[in-house]
Structures are given as structure tokens and as C-alpha cells.
Amino acid sequence: MTRGRVLPLDLDELAACVSCGLCLAHCPTYRATGEETRSPRGRIAAMRAVEAGAEAGPSFLDILGTCVVCRACETACPSSVPFGHLMEASRQAVADRAVPWWQRLAYRTLEHPRLLAALTAAGAVAQRAHLVPGSLRRRLSLPELPLRRARLAATGGDVWLLTGCVMDAWQRPVHADTVAVLAAMGVGVALPGPGAACCGALHSHAGLHGRAATLARRVMAALPGPAPVLVDSAGCGAALKEYGHLLGTAEGAAFSARVFDIQEWIAARADLLPAPMPSHRRLRIAVQDPCHLRHVQKAESHVRTVLRPYGELVELTDEGRCCGAGGAFSALQPELARTIRSEKTAVIDAAGADVVASPNPGCAMWLAAAGVEVRHPMEIVAAAAGLAAPR
Amino acid sequence: MTTDGDLVAQLRAALSPERVRTDPMELGLYARDASMLVGRASVVCFPESTEEVAAAVAACARAGRPFVARGSGTGLAGGATPVGDEPPVVIVTTKMNRILDVDADSRVAWVQPGVLNLDLSRAVAHFGLHFAPDPSSQQSCSVGGNVANNSGGPHCLLYGVTNAHILAVEVVLPDGQVVVLGGLDPEPDGLDLRGAFVGSEGTMGIATRIAVRLTPLPPTVATLLADFPTMADAARAVTAVIAAGVVPAALEMMDATIVEVVEAFVHAGFPTDAAAVLLVEVDGLSGGLAVVTDVVTSVLARHGARAVRVAADAAERAAWWKGRKSAFGAVARIAPNYYLHDCVVPRTHLVEVLEQVSRICAEQDLTLGNVFHAGDGNLHPLIVFDARVPGVLERVHAAGAAIVEACVAAGGSLSGEHGIGLEKRDAMPLVFGPADLRAQAHLRDAFDPAGLCNPAKVLPRGGTRCADVADLPEGVWI
Numbered sequence: 001m002t003r004g005r006v007l008p009l010d011l012d013e014l015a016a017c018v019s020c021g022l023c024l025a026h027c028p029t030y031r032a033t034g035e036e037t038r039s040p041r042g043r044i045a046a047m048r049a050v051e052a053g054a055e056a057g058p059s060f061l062d063i064l065g066t067c068v069v070c071r072a073c074e075t076a077c078p079s080s081v082p083f084g085h086l087m088e089a090s091r092q093a094v095a096d097r098a099v100p101w102w103q104r105l106a107y108r109t110l111e112h113p114r115l116l117a118a119l120t121a122a123g124a125v126a127q128r129a130h131l132v133p134g135s136l137r138r139r140l141s142l143p144e145l146p147l148r149r150a151r152l153a154a155t156g157g158d159v160w161l162l163t164g165c166v167m168d169a170w171q172r173p174v175h176a177d178t179v180a181v182l183a184a185m186g187v188g189v190a191l192p193g194p195g196a197a198c199c200g201a202l203h204s205h206a207g208l209h210g211r212a213a214t215l216a217r218r219v220m221a222a223l224p225g226p227a228p229v230l231v232d233s234a235g236c237g238a239a240l241k242e243y244g245h246l247l248g249t250a251e252g253a254a255f256s257a258r259v260f261d262i263q264e265w266i267a268a269r270a271d272l273l274p275a276p277m278p279s280h281r282r283l284r285i286a287v288q289d290p291c292h293l294r295h296v297q298k299a300e301s302h303v304r305t306v307l308r309p310y311g312e313l314v315e316l317t318d319e320g321r322c323c324g325a326g327g328a329f330s331a332l333q334p335e336l337a338r339t340i341r342s343e344k345t346a347v348i349d350a351a352g353a354d355v356v357a358s359p360n361p362g363c364a365m366w367l368a369a370a371g372v373e374v375r376h377p378m379e380i381v382a383a384a385a386g387l388a389a390p391r
Numbered sequence: 392m393t394t395d396g397d398l399v400a401q402l403r404a405a406l407s408p409e410r411v412r413t414d415p416m417e418l419g420l421y422a423r424d425a426s427m428l429v430g431r432a433s434v435v436c437f438p439e440s441t442e443e444v445a446a447a448v449a450a451c452a453r454a455g456r457p458f459v460a461r462g463s464g465t466g467l468a469g470g471a472t473p474v475g476d477e478p479p480v481v482i483v484t485t486k487m488n489r490i491l492d493v494d495a496d497s498r499v500a501w502v503q504p505g506v507l508n509l510d511l512s513r514a515v516a517h518f519g520l521h522f523a524p525d526p527s528s529q530q531s532c533s534v535g536g537n538v539a540n541n542s543g544g545p546h547c548l549l550y551g552v553t554n555a556h557i558l559a560v561e562v563v564l565p566d567g568q569v570v571v572l573g574g575l576d577p578e579p580d581g582l583d584l585r586g587a588f589v590g591s592e593g594t595m596g597i598a599t600r601i602a603v604r605l606t607p608l609p610p611t612v613a614t615l616l617a618d619f620p621t622m623a624d625a626a627r628a629v630t631a632v633i634a635a636g637v638v639p640a641a642l643e644m645m646d647a648t649i650v651e652v653v654e655a656f657v658h659a660g661f662p663t664d665a666a667a668v669l670l671v672e673v674d675g676l677s678g679g680l681a682v683v684t685d686v687v688t689s690v691l692a693r694h695g696a697r698a699v700r701v702a703a704d705a706a707e708r709a710a711w712w713k714g715r716k717s718a719f720g721a722v723a724r725i726a727p728n729y730y731l732h733d734c735v736v737p738r739t740h741l742v743e744v745l746e747q748v749s750r751i752c753a754e755q756d757l758t759l760g761n762v763f764h765a766g767d768g769n770l771h772p773l774i775v776f777d778a779r780v781p782g783v784l785e786r787v788h789a790a791g792a793a794i795v796e797a798c799v800a801a802g803g804s805l806s807g808e809h810g811i812g813l814e815k816r817d818a819m820p821l822v823f824g825p826a827d828l829r830a831q832a833h834l835r836d837a838f839d840p841a842g843l844c845n846p847a848k849v850l851p852r853g854g855t856r857c858a859d860v861a862d863l864p865e866g867v868w869i
Contacts, residue, residue: 015727015779020425020720021465024531025507034437034485034505036420036464045420059416076530078656079723317513 091207156188504535
């Protein structure tokens with residue numbers, strides 16, 4: 001492998017794009033703007049220009065920064081150009097200038113569960129007292145934060161469940177439902193310590209490679225042994241599955257091989273799923289495919305397998321296009337993210353479902369902020385089987 | 392003389408400051424389309440309406456500045472590559488992407504030029520209709536680009552190329568006037584200027600609204616996949632299918648090189664040990680379909696097909712087509728660059744021309760893939776190479792010239808559907824005499840007397856009055 005002179009990417013991977021443009025229609029930002037600077041092909045052309053000597057100035061930072069890194073282009077690309085690797089490596093080269101101190105601080109917060117819990121409690125109070133300024137509220141589009149966190153307890157040692165950062169702070173009932181569903185299947189769940197509080201996905205997407213690698217090693221240490229590592233956040237699951245690439249070590253690759261999206265793992269044991277209660281009303285469920293479940297983990301079919309016993313599945317007609325959440329994207333590029341979301345909500349409205357199932361907390365919160373009725377698949381299963389944790 | 396600054400100021404006033412760009416890196420992204428030909432743009436602008444296109448064109452006309460229309464930039468002949476001594480303004484139509492009106496009863500839709508081909512078909516599918524021209528790039532290419540190139544596609548064998556599906560076009564002429572060519576009447580009066588415009592490759596103005604004919608979806612479809620031990624057997628089978636009186640909806644060939652790369656992408660179960668694969672689609676009423684399928688199957692078997700499979704369901708059919716339509720993009724699995732030809736030869740000469748093409752590439756030590764519309768003799772010899780290897784471009788060049796000459800010698804033409812653009816411009820005298828070229832230049836000059844509209848394209852040096860056709864700028868590679 002030959003690394004670039006300017007960008008720490010694999011030059012053969014960079015050369016693998018023939019500029020055919022078949023990615024364009026699958027790229028959410030190209031869809032929203034029709035501009036090459038907002039397209040995978042254009043971004044790769046810009047990387048090539050920089051490698052060839054062009055200045056990696058503000059326009060290059062803008063071209064990199066307006067990518068959601070949804071990686072839909074990878075699925076669409078007939079030559080399978082590893083766009084995610086190219087983008088993360090390019091961002092790594094410019095991270096010093098592209099990622100300001102306040103962003104780094106926010107990412108750091110995710111690594112500290114106690115700090116995050118304290119901020120969450122403060123935020124929850126501020127929200128209820130209407131103390132959050134409108135501009136900040138619009139930029140972050142946060143859900144209503146919980147005042148108190150539900151209890152979450154281990155039930156055994158068959159599998160690990162990654163608890164993560166924001167999800168554990170804001171959506172712990174999803175974890176509780178996941179544990180309950182697994183218990184009903186006869187599977188005991190072990191919970192990791194604070195070392196597994198942050199998977200490093202956002203650091204990695206931002207190009208903060210060193211920090212992401214540190215967090216990856218910490219997560220691996222917190223989830224030892226041979227037990228499968230189950231993840232109920234599609235974004236985190238994708239990040240864990242890429243530790244092999246991130247660290248470039250056999251140990252990382254071996255860990256990644258133990259990682260499963262929760263739906264992926266359950267789908268292989270679907271016969272053990274608890275039966276719906278007789279009183280359960282079958283809902284029309286539209287499945288929203290998080291990009292990193294569909295394009296990175298390629299596990300979107302398993303969500304359907306898991307949900308099928310509990311409702312009538314409705315397919316959205318946009319081939320799983322991004323909703324615009326994109327980890328930190330919706331906060332960093334709010335205007336673009338909203339344009340992308342409005343197309344998504346139009347497709348969701350047209351589907352006429354009772355509820356949207358989203359296996360990724362970021363997408364779920366972002367869609368809920370636009371008024372969409374969203375549940376995690378595990379919440380739907382737990383509710384249908386009468387296992388739901390008290391809210 | 393208008394300076395760049397004046398022109399940019401006028402464009403910004405006509406559109407909006409935000410939609411007129413001069414940043415060098417962004418300009419670089421508009422220096423080429425999906426071909427390998429690289430030019431240089433001076434300004435890129437994104438109009439959102441007919442009025443804005445007209446204003447942008449008028450500003451260019453006043454400034455005497457050439458301009459180039461661009462849709463999705465998926466063209467393969469450099470049609471949207473901006474070239475000229477004075478770098479042209481690129482007018483991008485991608486933000487004009489609304490379907491304006493659908494009349495399902497009359498099977499007509501008015502669309503803006505930036506609407507994507509497949510989006511249009513999907514949007515009218517619930518009426519049981521589709522837009523029949525289906526280039527392999529249909530998921531990304533725009534209807535405006537289809538009009539410019541008179542695009543084809545696998546199913547154009549039965550349904551006809553884009554020209555047969557365009558009823559009227561609202562055009563911004565190169566001086567900024569807006570006219571409508573053609574009409575919705577069955578037979579509009581006067582000369583068929585619409586017919587002249589479709590396929591003019593952006594040299595006669597910019598389409599801003601397009602009335603497309605919508606075609607009913609076929610009631611039933613059968614897709615067959617046949618594999619052959621030699622290319623020659625497959626080519627003879629193609630001729631035999633048509634000779635048997637069947638006009639399939641599509642009749643496509645892929646050779647072993649192509650089958651290998653597309654199978655690696657789609658995992659559709661293509662036979663990777665076959666020398667050639669034919670993809671045959673027939674459609675029609677269910678009663679007739681079984682009969683036609685049997686006829687095609689037996690003809691294929693008689694001509695040496697080792698196996699003929701019929702797609703079991705819509706998913707398998709879709710996977711086969713996805714493979715076929717991804718072929719060009721998939722060749723980076725072999726090497727990072729491709730040079731694609733688009734010659735058409737009489738079907739009866741397929742066998743010998745394919746052998747010649749193969750020999751030419753072997754002589755130049757180049758990797759060749761063949762994936763093409765066999766039913767209408769539209770070859771797509773695809774030379775795959777790594778441009779970083781010293782000396783390879785010269786060999787690709789030499790092989791390309793020899794392939795074009797061989798096709799023309801067999802009674803063929805230069806381009807089936809990708810257009811002449813910049814790429815095949817200088818080969819035009821191979822098929823047209825001076826009088827033909829002059830006549831085409833006159834027609835073009837009637838639309839664009841100032842020679843500002845996508846200059847240096849289609850007609851060879853000396854073929855138009857424009858002086859700036861004389862030399863290609865540095866960096867342009869043909």
C-alpha cells in the first residue's frame with residue numbers, strides 16, 4: 001500500500017474511482033444540492049487535487065465537512081471504492097484546522113459517563129424551566145432529556161451489551177428492553193464498565209484518529225473474553241466492527257469479529273423470540289435503515305426478520321437514504337441536515353405507518369425532533385411481548 | 392471586452408451570488424464529465440428556472456463568452472467538458488429537478504432538465520408508466536442529458552432511443568431567447584426542429600423544460616440469461632434471434648472480463664466460466680410471452696448456448712440488470728481507468744468485428760472488456776488500464792483509433808448513444824464527407840451564429856466558422 005504525500009490515505013483506493021457518477025443519486029447531500037462539491041465523486045476529485053498539489057484550504061475543508069459519511073456511495077459503487085476510509089483519512093490530515101476546540105470538548109464529554117450524566121440532568125432541568133436559548137435548541141434539536149435514568153442490571157454472562165454514551169444517558173429504556181428481550185430468549189447479558197462508555201465513532205468520523213484509536217483499545221479492554229459483543233446502536237456497532245481497520249492489528253480484527261448488531265444476532269435465533277401477547281395490536285411498522293447498519297454493517301435485513309412477528313412491515317421507497325442525522329452532522333451542518341430530513345419525512349409520511357422502527361439512537365432522535373413517531377426495534381418487541389421496562 | 396469580474400457580477404445579479412462559483416477547487420470538479428477528457432471552467436453557475444438560464448446565457452452572449460450546459464456529468468464523450476481558449480462558463484441544470492406536470496391519460500410529462508432518468512420512471516410507476524430510454528447510468532443521468540445525447544439504453548432496442556420519447560422542448564437559444572420546439576400535437580407543423588435539437592449535444596441551446604412521452608410498463612416480462620463457450624457463438628446467436636422474427640425488449644452481451652467484475656459487485660449468479668453471456672429480455676401479453684420465450688430459448692440453444700436460465704422472480708431480474716448496468720463503473724476492480732468506445736456495426740458483422748477488436752487490443756497489450764447492446768450492433772469495447780503506467784496512454788490511443796477504423800470499415804458508425812462530444816469529434820471525417828459536415832455546420836450556425844454554445848464539440852476542426860475549434864487546450868486528452 002502506498003500512502004498519499006499529503007493525505008494519509010491509500011493511493012490505490014483513491015485511484016479506484018472511475019468518476020462514472022453512479023454514486024450521485026445515492027448521496028444525500030448531492031440529492032439535496034445537485035452540486036459536485038457535495039457528492040462522493042466530487043469529494044474524491046478534490047482529494048486527488050490536493051494530492052496533486054492543490055491547496056488544502058477552506059474550500060477543501062468545506063468539501064470534506066459537508067459529507068455525512070453515510071457511506072451509501074460505497075454500496076452504490078460498482079468498483080466498491082472504500083469511500084469511508086478515504087474520507088476519514090482526509091479529515092485526519094486537516095483535523096487540526098477543521099475541528100475547533102468546542103467540538104473536541106463535546107467529543108471528550110462523551111467519554112466521561114458521570115460528566116455526561118450530570119450535564120444531562122442539568123439539561124433536563126433547563127429544558128423544563130425553558131432556559132435553553134432558541135438558537136441552541138434549533139441547532140442541537142435535542143429530545144426531551146430524562147430527569148432520572150432507568151435502572152439497568154446485568155442478567156448473566158452469555159453476551160456483552162455495549163451501553164455507550166448518549167444512548168445510556170438518554171435512552172436507557174432501550175437498553176433495558178434489549179436486556180429483557182434477551183432474557184426472555186434465555187440469554188444472560190453482561191454489562192461493561194465505564195471503559196466502554198465511548199466507542200469513538202464520532203472522533204473517527206471527525207478525523208481524530210489518535211483519540212479514536214485510544215478509545216477503541218479502551219472499549220476492547222472493557223469487553224474481554226470470547227462472549228459476543230451485542231450493540232443496539234447501529235452507529236456504534238459499525239464503529240466497533242471497524243476496529244480492525246482503525247487499529248490495523250490482528251487483535252482489533254479479532255475483536256471486530258465478535259461484534260454483532262443486536263438485530264443481526266437475534267435474527268439468527270429468531271425462533272427464540274418471545275411471542276406477542278394476545279392483546280397486542282399489530283402495528284404497521286416502517287423500518288428506517290440507519291446508514292451504518294445498511295452500508296457498513298449490511299445488516300438491515302435482520303431488523304425486518306426480528307420485527308416481522310410483531311407487526312406489518314412497510315418499506316420506505318427511498319432505498320434507505322440517509323435521514324441527515326449522521327452522528328454530529330445534524331449539529332455541524334444543520335441546514336443541509338434539515339433539507340435531507342425533510343425528504344426523509346416526506347417518504348415516511350407517504351408510507352402511512354403507525355410507527356417508524358429505527359435501530360440507531362441518533363436517527364431516532366433526529367426524526368423524533370421532526371415529529372416522527374419513532375421506536376427502537378427492541379422497544380417494539382418488548383412492548384408487543386409485554387416485557388417493556390417501565391418508562 | 393468583458394472581464395471575468397464583470398461577467399461574474401452579471402451572473403450573480405441574474406441568479407444569486409450564492410449560486411455563481413469561482414473557487415478554483417470547485418471549478419476543478421467541473422473540468423470533466425465521466426470521460427477522461429479534462430478542460431477548464433471559468434465560472435460555474437446553478438440556475439433554478441428558465442428565466443435564470445436565459446439570463447445566464449444572455450450574460451455570456453453579451454460578454455462573448457462560451458458556455459457549456461451540464462446535467463449530472465455522466466457523459467462518456469466529453470460533451471460537458473468545458474474547453475476553449477477562453478475557459479467557458481458551465482451552466483449546471485441539476486437544481487432544476489422538478490417534475491412539473493404528469494398527464495397520465497395522455498401519457499405525457501413536462502419535466503425540468505435536471506430530473507434524473509430513473510426518478511422520473513419511479514415517479515410515474517404508480518400510473519403503470521415509465522420513461523423508456525434506460526441508459527446504464529439511468530440512476531444518475533438527467534433527462535436533459537438524455538435529450539442532449541439522444542441517449543440509448545438496453546431497452547431502446549424495442550422502444551427506440553430518446554428522440555422517440557421527446558415531444559417538445561423549451562430551449563434557451565444561444566442568444567438568450569426562449570422558444571419551444573416541437574409540441575404535443577401528433578404531428579406539429581413545420582420543420583422538425585425538435586428532432587434537430589435532440590442529440591445536438593448542447594451545441595444549439597439549453598433545454599429548460601422537456602415534454603416526455605411516457606410508455607406503459609409491459610404487462611409481463613421474461614429475462615433470459617444464456618452462457619456461451621465463445622464470443623463468436625454468442626454473436627451468431629444474436630443475429631439468429633433477430634432473424635427468427637423476434638425483437639426482444641433488450642439483447643445484451645457481456646464477455647468473461649466483464650462478467651467477472653460485475654459478479655464481484657452484484658453476486659447475481661452470473662456464470663464466471665463462460666466466454667460470453669447474453670441477457671435477453673422479452674415482454675408483452677402473458678399468452679404470447681411463453682411462445683416468444685420458447686422461440687428465443689431454442690434459438691440460443693441451437694447456437695451453442697451451454698445453458699439458458701429464465702429469471703425466477705423480479706429480484707433475480709433486477710440483480711441481472713444491476714450487474715449489466717454497473718459494468719463500466721465496476722472495471723476499477725481491474726484497473727483505475729477505462730476508455731470506452733461506442734461504435735455501431737451491422738449485426739451481421741458482429742463476429743468478425745469482435746475478433747478484430749480483440750486482436751487490436753492484444754497487439755497493444757491492453758485489457759479489453761466487452762459489454763454492449765448486441766441487439767442493435769452497438770459495441771462498447773472497454774479498454775481498461777492504469778494511466779499512471781508510462782506509455783500506456785499512447786497504446787490506448789492507438790488501439791482506439793484502430794477500433795474506430797475497423798468498425799467504420801465494416802459499415803458502422805462512430806457512436807451509438809454516447810455522442811461525439813470532444814472524444815470522437817476528430818473521427819467525424821471517417822464517416823462524413825466535406826458536404827455532410829458543412830451541412831451540419833450550417834444547421835448549428837443557424838442556432839448559434841456566435842459559436843458560443845458548447846464550442847469545440849461534435850464537428851471537427853474547420854467544420855464550423857468558429858476559430859476557437861482550431862486547437863485543443865493543454866491538458867485535454869483525446
